[in-house]
Amino acid sequence: MGITIYDLAREAGVGIGTVSRCLNNHPSVSAKTREKVLAVAKRLSYQPHAHAQRLASKKSNTFSTIIPFFTNYFFIEVLQGVQDRASELGIDLILYGVNNTAQAEYYLRRSLHGGRVDGVMFFSMKFPESYVAKFEQMKLPLVIVDAYHEKFDSLLVKNLEGAKQATRHLISLGHRNIGMINASLETTPARERLEGYKLALAEAGIPFDMEKVVITSNGKQDGFNREAGYESMKEMLRRGFGRNRATAVFIASDVQAIGALEAAREFGVRVPEDIAVVGFDDIELAKHAQLTTVRQPMYEMGTLALQMLINRMKNPCAAPNHSTFLPELVIRKTCGAQPGVVSSSLHSGIELGEPSS
Template sequence: MAVTIYDIAREAKVGIGTVSRVLNNSPKVTSETRERVISVAKRLNYQPHAFAQALARKRSNTFSAIIPFFTNYFFIEVLQGVQETLTSVGYDLIIHGANNQQQLEEYLQRSMRKGRVDGTLIFSLRLPDQFATEFKEKKLPLILVDSFHPDFDSIRVDNVIGAKIATEHLITLGHKDIGMINANVVSVPAQERLNSFLQTLREHNLPVRNEVIHNSSQTKNDGFSREAGYNDMREILNSGVKLPTAFFVSSDIQAIGVIEALREFELRVPDDIAIVSFDNIELSKYFGLTTMNQPMYKMGELAVKKMLERIENVTTPPSSINFTPTLVVRASCGANKHYAFHDSN
């Protein structure tokens, strides 16, 4: 196994940020510390060519992060993990919000310019084939978070398993008629959660009622918003269809909007309608949401660590880290009687 900066930091009794600064030939390191780090690197047989390249290469000490939008709580928490980890190793972060394919391609083009950034993080977006080819051919460090491509490192949550766990939790509680409020299926996570929800219903021989399964048409935030959840729930309520006894909602922030709409129709959660959602954002506990927990901060932290490793070893095979989300049971599903439910008032 190749020696990494983490091995050097441990042996030299310094932080990985210090090792990074030595490799980047930063003046913000004492000569004594520099010599100790270099000595340990040589003793551990840190690959001489990579070491020499790291010392000689002019780096920007900056990563770029391309996300679909700025207002989603998921990205706020993931980016907190990214930013704090980057700060600890002396790196900066440029954030780009891509609202459409054209913007995504523009930001990818910028990231490919020599010397602009040392690595690129892409969140919840499909990597266009032409850019995948260019990044691979030029050996440019690229990490995918909440997305996947076989040629690049990826860090993601298993949306299929998560949606299955959420749906089966409702089934276990006795619900046989379950609807879904989903985000826009242009989003990979939204599509995966929908497919898994439908498959789970079929596996349990439960009806798939399209009239109570709504995919958001909202393009802003890909439908992952309180407004989208509220509007989609209102549409179902206004249609006059027979309501299911439970809903699986594709994100916590949508679920908050769903609860607001139900309240306006004097429907109680969980007494009249049970809800399970996805993400476990900070707000979810204040609304008593039963939800699937994503380790958002940890995903951001690992993305940075994986990027630092990739910068050092650009030729190693790509790897994929998959987290299995865990169920957090609160009031909205009706199973946790000790957890007080609070609506948005």
């Protein structure tokens, strides 16, 4: 069996996402790390396209990716990881952008019956129950990313743990009146992040108050957008006069948090002096805004999702592999604490089964 990306990562002492970045000459990797990984690849005679060529002998060597919101920063990062890993292996991708369940079902149907793809990556939506039996019958490999289904391989971040960590951090800074700006509760991440926020409050003996939660009414991207964050922060500040006003806010995504920071500036509210802010994702804009946030390893999620799909093709009868990334708290200026990175209360990294070989 040939050398895999996992072998390179293990030998070089780095993550698979870092290996993928090095092989694709990604600018975010230091020259020292790139040289180390490339030296290991050369020493082990790594041939990135060998696996894809083996697959191509009997397959179309094409995967479909069904994903919402091409313009969402989270998905742009994840797709970059998918694309880079696919390029390494000579795999073609068909990208389907969808806005609702009906569109997702249409492209699932095309993937099943078009005969054009070897597998499907399905992102961030509840997988339609009406298609469970169809995928099982057709034995078409499927990986669900940023969501979960017990019958199929899945890959997601522990949203609940990340939200708890963000809220606990604000509590540790002395805040008791902590608000939340959330997106549509039709989405799994929004529901889980709300639950994590509530659990952290309960642990600290702080009563949950729905008046301190603003759920966006903006339907675009299910509320995970800048405008929704802007309007939600204005609403929170309007509600916030009096003794029980929020002195801190946990926001369900960075892109919403960027909009919320704009609204705070317009209202003359100082961050973090008047209100502390913590987001979720750690997109590139978060660094420029000095936003304290919960880091999701988005690029690594993309590379691993594609690798899981390949593993499923090689081992179609194996039990479903449910892998989870554990988040990290990245402390910057918007919370008022000293900058740094705090690993999850569990541990940082990935929880997954041994990759198939």
